[in-house]
Amino acid sequence: xxxxxxxxxxxxxxxxxxxxxxxxxxxxxxxxxxxxxxxxxxxxxxxxxxxxxxxxxxxxxxxxxxxxxxxxxxxxxxxxxxxxxxxxxxxxxxxxxxxxxxxxxxxxxxxxxxxxxxxxxxxxxxxxxxxxxxxxxxxxxxxxxxxxxxxxxxxxxxxxxxxxxxxxxxxxxxxxxxxxxxxxxxxxxxxxxxxxxxxxxxxxxxxxxxxxxxxxxxxxxxxxxxxxxxxxxxxxxxxxxxxxxxxxxxxxxxxxxxxxxxxxxxxxxxxxxxxxxxxxxxxxxxxxxx
Numbered sequence: 001x002x003x004x005x006x007x008x009x010x011x012x013x014x015x016x017x018x019x020x021x022x023x024x025x026x027x028x029x030x031x032x033x034x035x036x037x038x039x040x041x042x043x044x045x046x047x048x049x050x051x052x053x054x055x056x057x058x059x060x061x062x063x064x065x066x067x068x069x070x071x072x073x074x075x076x077x078x079x080x081x082x083x084x085x086x087x088x089x090x091x092x093x094x095x096x097x098x099x100x101x102x103x104x105x106x107x108x109x110x111x112x113x114x115x116x117x118x119x120x121x122x123x124x125x126x127x128x129x130x131x132x133x134x135x136x137x138x139x140x141x142x143x144x145x146x147x148x149x150x151x152x153x154x155x156x157x158x159x160x161x162x163x164x165x166x167x168x169x170x171x172x173x174x175x176x177x178x179x180x181x182x183x184x185x186x187x188x189x190x191x192x193x194x195x196x197x198x199x200x201x202x203x204x205x206x207x208x209x210x211x212x213x214x215x216x217x218x219x220x221x222x223x224x225x226x227x228x229x230x231x232x233x234x235x236x237x238x239x240x241x242x243x244x245x246x247x248x249x250x251x252x253x254x255x256x257x258x259x260x261x262x263x264x265x266x267x268x269x270x271x272x273x274x275x276x277x278x279x280x281x282x283x284x285x286x287x288x289x290x
Contacts, residue, residue: 045069048284052277055250056269058188059281061262062196068264069284073188076170077269080244080252081113081136082191083178085198086159088133091144092201097126100218101147107139112179114139115225118217126203127215133207135225136243141177152176163190166197180248188267195254195265199240208240208256230275231255237282239263243274253278259285 046059046068057071105119115137117123123143131140145155152175159173168190174181186194198204207213211232216222227233229241237257244252251274255266264285271277 046284049280052280053273054268054271054277056188058192058267060192060265062265063262074170076185076187078180078184078246078249079178079186079191079269080246080249081178082242082244082252082254083173084132084136084141085194085242086163086173087141087144087176088129088204089198090158090162091125091129091148092203094148095125097124097203099125101125101128101143103143104146107143110139110142112138112177115223117143122218129203130207130213130215131225133204133242134210134213134227136228138177145176168193178244178246180246188269191254191267192265205240208242231278257282257285259288
């Protein structure tokens with residue numbers, strides 16, 4: 001992934017000031033992946049139908065950082081539960097998967113998509129991270145936020161601090177779950193960068209690839225979860241992903257696609273039919289020389 005970051009820097013897509021002096025020294029020894037050889041003209045790296053409903057689109061070659069297609073990729077907008085990628089990143093960077101977390105007794109007040117965690121129950125960080133990513137569970141987001149920072153508000157402060165450290169200059173968080181708020185937004189470009197950071201963590205990437213999962217509390221009571229990304233339930237090139245849906249954000253979708261020897265990050269924001277849009281993207285990606 002460090003190679004991908006360097007490649008992004010070389011393409012002029014990410015400001016070098018986002019990295020510390022140590023990070024920049026480490027980057028000098030990294031070998032950069034070659035740009036992707038493509039069919040078609042050099043000015044049109046990837047052709048997508050106008051019928052795609054998503055108002056924000058970005059497709060990036062994961063290894064080289066090469067941008068293949070963009071539509072309004074720098075426009076600020078709501079991203080729904082794609083916000084949970086930052087929640088997952090903070091938790092994974094600071095906790096081991098076997099730490100035990102106590103669910104707040106008032107967790108039943110959490111709205112939206114939930115995993116129906118047992119109030120007052122106890123789960124490991126790993127089980128809650130699974131619920132957060134696979135089932136897009138808002139109750140898991142609230143539980144992890146309070147566990148890490150003592151309160152949801154304190155956790156949001158740390159989310160924004162981490163976003164600044166990562167150079168996500170067009171991103172602002174107000175919740176750990178992505179529910180609509182006036183002071184919460186990101187861009188397709190920032191979501192793509194965030195995805196590339198979280199994919200460095202096998203604890204997150206593996207969960208983003210699970211069509212189904214089972215979690216259990218420390219007492220051994222189990223719950224079955226289904227991934228909210230429908231394309232992970234079908235055979236095909238989508239190998240990982242995360243969904244996001246709110247009234248303000250519309251339908252949002254992050255997908256990691258494998259075609260041949262390459263992997264791509266696909267971000268769709270503000271869609272009215274994200275899976276139809278994604279299938280059009282997959283047909284376009286299948287035409288690339290890899």
